[in-house]
Each structure stands twice: as C-alpha cells, then as structure tokens.
Amino acid sequence: MTEAVRHVDIAILGAGPVGMALARALEGSGLDLLLIDRAPRGAWANDPRALAIAHGSRQLLERLGAWNVGDTTDIRSIHVSQQGGFGRTELAAGDYGLPALGYVLRYRDLAARLERETSTIPTLRPATVEHIDSDETCVRLRVSTDDGPANIVARLLVHAEGAPADGPDVHVRDYGQLAIVTEVRPASGHHFRAWERFTPDGPLALLPFGQDYAIVLTAPTATAQRLLQDDDASFLDALRERLGGRIDLVGCGRRAGFPLALRLRKQLAGPRQVWIGNTAQTLHPVTGQGFNLGLRDAWTLADTLWDARRQDPGEAKILARHARRRQPDRLIGAALTDGLVRLFSNDLMPLRTLRGLGLLALDLAPPLRAPLARQMIWGAR
Numbered sequence: 001m002t003e004a005v006r007h008v009d010i011a012i013l014g015a016g017p018v019g020m021a022l023a024r025a026l027e028g029s030g031l032d033l034l035l036i037d038r039a040p041r042g043a044w045a046n047d048p049r050a051l052a053i054a055h056g057s058r059q060l061l062e063r064l065g066a067w068n069v070g071d072t073t074d075i076r077s078i079h080v081s082q083q084g085g086f087g088r089t090e091l092a093a094g095d096y097g098l099p100a101l102g103y104v105l106r107y108r109d110l111a112a113r114l115e116r117e118t119s120t121i122p123t124l125r126p127a128t129v130e131h132i133d134s135d136e137t138c139v140r141l142r143v144s145t146d147d148g149p150a151n152i153v154a155r156l157l158v159h160a161e162g163a164p165a166d167g168p169d170v171h172v173r174d175y176g177q178l179a180i181v182t183e184v185r186p187a188s189g190h191h192f193r194a195w196e197r198f199t200p201d202g203p204l205a206l207l208p209f210g211q212d213y214a215i216v217l218t219a220p221t222a223t224a225q226r227l228l229q230d231d232d233a234s235f236l237d238a239l240r241e242r243l244g245g246r247i248d249l250v251g252c253g254r255r256a257g258f259p260l261a262l263r264l265r266k267q268l269a270g271p272r273q274v275w276i277g278n279t280a281q282t283l284h285p286v287t288g289q290g291f292n293l294g295l296r297d298a299w300t301l302a303d304t305l306w307d308a309r310r311q312d313p314g315e316a317k318i319l320a321r322h323a324r325r326r327q328p329d330r331l332i333g334a335a336l337t338d339g340l341v342r343l344f345s346n347d348l349m350p351l352r353t354l355r356g357l358g359l360l361a362l363d364l365a366p367p368l369r370a371p372l373a374r375q376m377i378w379g380a381r
C-alpha cells in the first residue's frame with residue numbers, strides 16, 4: 001500500500017518562537033501552512049531564559065496579536081561599564097522618545113502565547129524529519145510521528161529549527177563560554193534600569209524583571225561550571241565582585257547554563273528552502289539580539305511572501321529578495337555581538353584604556369550613542 005502524501009504551500013520546520021511568529025504572520029495569506037517540531041507541545045515549559053525584547057519587537061508582536069505574554073518589565077535605561085577600568089555610559093528611553101528601550105519577559109511565556117495564537121494552524125509534533133530533498137518544483141520531507149511515517153510535499157520549506165549543527169554552510173566560532181541564567185533580588189529595587197557589565201571573563205547582564213534581576217553571566221566553561229555548582233552565597237559574592245559593589249544583592253534563584261557559540265549560516269536561501277531565526281544566526285547573548293533578529297527575519301519573510309502571494313512561494317527570486325532584505329541586519333547583529341565579546345573579553349591595560357575612552361566618548365556625545373541605540377531598538381533598516 002502506498003503512504004498518503006500531504007501537500008502544503010509552506011512547511012515550517014521548528015515551532016519555536018520564530019517559527020510560530022512566521023506562521024502567525026502568514027495567517028490569512030491564503031497559503032497552506034504546516035508547522036513541524038521534534039518536541040511535544042509545551043516542551044519549553046521549564047526553559048529558564050528571560051529575554052530582553054526591544055521596543056521595535058514589541059511593536060511587531062503587537063501586530064501579531066502576541067504581545068500580552070504574562071509578566072513583562074520595562075527597561076527604561078541601560079548602564080554600560082567595564083570591570084577594573086574607567087568609563088561608563090547610559091542609554092535612556094526618554095532620549096529616544098520611547099516609554100522603554102525594551103522589555104524583559106520569559107521565553108516560556110512568549111512561546112505559550114505564540115502557541116495559543118497559532119493553535120488553528122496545522123501542526124505535526126512530536127515529529128522527526130528523516131529525509132529532505134528538493135527539485136525545481138517542490139521539497140519532499142519524510143517525517144516520523146507517533147502515528148507512523150508521513151510524507152510531506154511543500155512548495156517552500158522554512159527552516160526555523162534553532163541553532164544549526166557544524167557543517168560547511170555554517171561559520172562557527174565557539175566562545176568556550178557558558179551563559180549562566182538565574183534571577184537575583186536587589187536589596188533596594190531595580191528602578192527599571194538594566195546593567196551591561198563587561199568583565200575579563202565575559203559580559204554580565206542584569207535585566208529588571210518583576211522585583212528581581214534576570215541575570216545572564218558569561219564565563220569560560222570551567223569557571224562557569226564552578227559557578228553553577230557554588231552555593232548561593234558564593235555565587236552572589238562572585239556577582240558582587242564583577243559588579244564592583246554597585247548593587248547589593250540579597251537572594252538568588254536556580255541556575256542553568258547554556259554553551260555559547262556564534263553560528264552564522266553563509267546563505268539564507270537554497271533550492272526551495274530558506275533559513276530564519278537561530279538556524280540562520282545563533283549569536284552570543286550580549287545585548288540580547290537573538291530573538292529580536294529572528295522576529296525580524298520572520299516578519300520580513302512573511303512580508304515578502306504576502307507581496308508575492310499569487311506566485312509560487314518557493315521561487316528562487318522571492319527567496320533571494322528575502323535574503324537581500326535580511327543580510328545587513330543579521331550581519332550587523334553578528335558583528336556587534338562578536339565584536340563586543342572579543343573587544344571586552346581580555347584584560348590588557350592598553351585595551352582597557354581604549355575601551356574606557358570609548359565608553360567616555362559615548363557618554364559625552366549623545367549623537368554617538370544614537371546608532372547603537374537604534375540598532376538595539378529596531379535593527380538595521
């Protein structure tokens with residue numbers, strides 16, 4: 001007996017926040033969609049990550065009807081400094097006529113909200129893709145599910161399955177670092193101020209969240225492993241040392257570690273396939289660019305496909321147009337995060353002085369801060 005074949009216009013591989021945002025943005029376009037994820041529904045329920053969402057991303061999520069995501073906390077200013085060196089600067093929402101530079105929320109709340117908003121879109125999960133091949137007319141996927149194997153034929157396959165594996169199509173820089181995420185309680189409130197502190201071990205971010213700070217502390221893997229195992233008091237001491245006594249911290253939550261690498265796909269489009277979100281670029285979390293970039297990928301692809309909705313969505317010229325539109329923003333995001341990590345992750349005196357002068361210049365000349373703030377709020381447009 002031959003197995004049934006399911007035909008769709010667009011198969012989206014990966015129903016993470018970016019894949020779901022794309023599906024939501026394409027609803028109503030008349031294109032038949034299918035979301036496929038290897039994990040069961042709600043697999044993200046224990047994800048400990050807090051995300052800093054830029055003001056521009058909030059506007060996109062509002063347009064997708066997916067902004068009300070439970071607890072969110074404004075970031076009204078960001079203080080930037082380096083451990084063991086002079087120089088500091090501060091970005092303030094008011095300088096850009098905005099209520100907030102960004103917002104902090106939980107990855108899992110965002111995923112839950114987007115899952116509700118995409119509940120009417122056909123979804124296969126858990127489903128493992130065993131084989132993909134494509135020709136000029138379509139992409140064929142062979143998938144195994146709890147109900148048995150499935151064959152899918154799509155006019156376009158969108159990859160949104162998160163960080164890509166090593167391979168010749170992906171430029172990889174392993175930072176040899178882990179990001180430790182946790183929540184800590186400041187003794188006297190956070191006043192909606194975030195901190196980006198550059199230390200010789202790696203960047204440390206404190207993001208206001210509820211009454212706490214959501215922490216992203218990056219450190220070389222061996223140091224990070226030790227910090228993950230330390231008791232709360234020793235971990236808080238390590239934070240205080242990195243912060244140079246700027247903030248008094250009184251309590252600490254559960255800690256989790258994420259390995260860090262830059263993974264940059266060289267081509268965004270291939271035969272009837274396109275890559276968005278972390279599978280297109282997985283970045284170091286410094287300055288919180290990853291989801292913001294991925295959301296702009298999803299938005300731009302949806303916009304390109306809406307414009308061409310009477311055409312075949314897998315046509316090479318449509319995919320090339322999307323790739324052209326996304327290239328500057330993602331390359332600037334990758335260069336910014338990678339450049340900051342490399343510039344600040346060492347303790348050489350001349351570099352420390354140069355960095356201090358750079359921070360001082362940013363502080364004294366608001367017009368110098370504006371391009372940085374614009375990239376963080378809206379990306380390269």
Ligand SMILES: Cc1cc2nc3c(=O)[nH]c(=O)nc-3n(C[C@H](O)[C@H](O)[C@H](O)COP(=O)(O)OP(=O)(O)OC[C@H]3O[C@@H](n4cnc5c(N)ncnc54)[C@H](O)[C@@H]3O)c2cc1C
Pocket residue numbers: 013014015016017018019036037038039049050051052053107127128129160161162163179181216258276277278279285287288289290291292293294
């Ligand atoms: C510690 C840390 C802090 C961060 N902080 C921020 C921040 O403050 N701001 C920000 O913007 N970004 C931040 N990021 C980045 C952000 O988490 C990612 O950019 C974002 O999650 C990317 O979403 P995505 O949907 O592309 O990928 P993912 O969130 O990885 O989702 C991928 C989905 O694909 C599924 N999948 C995987 N493989 C397959 C497969 N083979 N077949 C089918 N399905 C598959 C997975 O189950 C998952 O549902 C941070 C990242 C880390 C690690």
